[in-house]
Amino acid sequence: MSEQKKELSDKAKEVAERIGSLRDFLEFLEENGQCITWTDETLPEPDIRNVAVAAGRDAMNGPAVIFNNIAGYPGKKLVLGVHGSFTNLALLLGHPKGTTIKELFYDIISRWGADKPLLDFIEPEKAPVNENRLTDNFNLYDLLPLYRINEYDGGFYIGKANVVSRDPRDPDNFGKQNVGIYRIQVQAPGEFTLLSVPAHDMGRHIMAAEQDNVPLKISVMLGNHPAMCMFAATPVGYDESEFAYASQMMGSPLRLTKSGNGMDILADSEMIIEAELMNGVRSFEGPFGEFPGSYSGVRKIPRFKVTAISHRNDPIFENIYIGKGWTEHDTLIGLNTSAPIYAQLTKDFPEVQAVNALYQHGLTAIISVKNRFAGFAKSVAMRALGTPHGTMYLKNLIMVDDDVDPFDLNQVMWALSTRTRADDTIVVPNMPMIPIDPAAEVAGKGHRLIIDATSFMPPDKLGSDSKIVTAPAGPEIDEIAKIIQLLQHGEQS
Amino acid sequence: MNSCPRCQAAEDKIRVEHKGLNAKGELVWTIFHCEECSFTWRDSEPAISIDYNKREDFFRVYPEKPYPVIMPPAQYK
Numbered sequence: 001m002s003e004q005k006k007e008l009s010d011k012a013k014e015v016a017e018r019i020g021s022l023r024d025f026l027e028f029l030e031e032n033g034q035c036i037t038w039t040d041e042t043l044p045e046p047d048i049r050n051v052a053v054a055a056g057r058d059a060m061n062g063p064a065v066i067f068n069n070i071a072g073y074p075g076k077k078l079v080l081g082v083h084g085s086f087t088n089l090a091l092l093l094g095h096p097k098g099t100t101i102k103e104l105f106y107d108i109i110s111r112w113g114a115d116k117p118l119l120d121f122i123e124p125e126k127a128p129v130n131e132n133r134l135t136d137n138f139n140l141y142d143l144l145p146l147y148r149i150n151e152y153d154g155g156f157y158i159g160k161a162n163v164v165s166r167d168p169r170d171p172d173n174f175g176k177q178n179v180g181i182y183r184i185q186v187q188a189p190g191e192f193t194l195l196s197v198p199a200h201d202m203g204r205h206i207m208a209a210e211q212d213n214v215p216l217k218i219s220v221m222l223g224n225h226p227a228m229c230m231f232a233a234t235p236v237g238y239d240e241s242e243f244a245y246a247s248q249m250m251g252s253p254l255r256l257t258k259s260g261n262g263m264d265i266l267a268d269s270e271m272i273i274e275a276e277l278m279n280g281v282r283s284f285e286g287p288f289g290e291f292p293g294s295y296s297g298v299r300k301i302p303r304f305k306v307t308a309i310s311h312r313n314d315p316i317f318e319n320i321y322i323g324k325g326w327t328e329h330d331t332l333i334g335l336n337t338s339a340p341i342y343a344q345l346t347k348d349f350p351e352v353q354a355v356n357a358l359y360q361h362g363l364t365a366i367i368s369v370k371n372r373f374a375g376f377a378k379s380v381a382m383r384a385l386g387t388p389h390g391t392m393y394l395k396n397l398i399m400v401d402d403d404v405d406p407f408d409l410n411q412v413m414w415a416l417s418t419r420t421r422a423d424d425t426i427v428v429p430n431m432p433m434i435p436i437d438p439a440a441e442v443a444g445k446g447h448r449l450i451i452d453a454t455s456f457m458p459p460d461k462l463g464s465d466s467k468i469v470t471a472p473a474g475p476e477i478d479e480i481a482k483i484i485q486l487l488q489h490g491e492q493s
Numbered sequence: 494m495n496s497c498p499r500c501q502a503a504e505d506k507i508r509v510e511h512k513g514l515n516a517k518g519e520l521v522w523t524i525f526h527c528e529e530c531s532f533t534w535r536d537s538e539p540a541i542s543i544d545y546n547k548r549e550d551f552f553r554v555y556p557e558k559p560y561p562v563i564m565p566p567a568q569y570k
Contacts (some may be wrong), residue, residue, distance in 0.1 A: 044537070154499075197564070
């Protein structure tokens, strides 16, 4: 996608330079009416989840919510929904309120890459995250306002940590150092389990350390620069750095420093938990309400021991509500799931216009494509199933024409209503599938559904009333729509 | 008597993890952890999460039964 790179707008540069941390972003959101503080006394359960779900109902414009009055946690702060709406993402990228999801998609595409990282390294003693340092008597239950996210979760989860680990067989390789979001269940005041599987970069690191019987050290970053979270959840290449992607998307340097156990970490995060894998130990973990909106069951998984904790003064605990959609998880990873699929498809098929894989990490996706010849969209759909993400996630694919905005579901439904024939659907049976699809008959396998909702072209037969109205469309109409919004709501940003 | 709300392990398997106090230093709630099934709970939670009889049967855990092991360490031997 590098050929599409364009210069960032002045506003985007200004915002990127201003936002160096979660705190900066919360302040910026607040100024723009996108961050509120919940000051009523809040019980850890069920109040936090209730407020989070209510705030998350508006996927377009919902605010981040800061809790500062949690019963039993005086003085502690929790924030949810930082990435909970597309408007919050728009503000991060220097756009005004009212920016459409399609505009955000194309902007992220144009910023995509890791070839020009912007990373500043600062001395650990100058890093805000090291304002306080603990080396013994760890108590995560005391340091963080922990709570049960969903009512049948097996414990208290840290759901939005960005975990840094190094390849134990190539520890000096910056690119192979991984930053990922893995669910963490606190198992004791100074111990936690972390769920990763062999397919994850982190899973590879765990297996290598246990096979070679060497220590695996990790740094768990909490309360991070908002761009970091977006890329920690993005499957980039094994030897590509998530730090590089995040900084390149922002177009402004990220400040890194070294953790006490040798990882590169963000200097301005709220807290770093340094930990070490307890080789060979597996503990009960789960259930946990996962992104398809279902609980993933109880398993025995790797366990880690805390070795040190650094944190800023009055650290803010950033967490996520995840469960039956729509949730912050969908907004956090949706566009970053769509962008790589688009990049991979357009290499072979430049006719692909946009990919909307926002729904539950791509379990349902909509692809708009300009048909080159009859049936072409079906071939593109097959190619999408063969992309790295498609292999496990793309379950339901809806193909629409290039005159349909795949991010506008009213338009997608129009295409389904007017351009789909029942025999224009394909079921590909017994394909690989993520194990936590609640519709699966057998975990790990499932059927794929392709619905071709593109228009017909010869040699397809056409009905007699098939001529489509040419409605005014394009940038000029988009602009008028925005003017109408402004006339209705006034200047909002 | 404080048994595990999920697996009914007896009191001697239950660990007190942390006590939450208010600004005046008064006890607000206590967090417990079951060493048998790794369930963690707070005594101020709604009954559906912490009352064995009100929890759905589906979510019961039987620690003696085999559960899937992620990246089983035995595979390296």
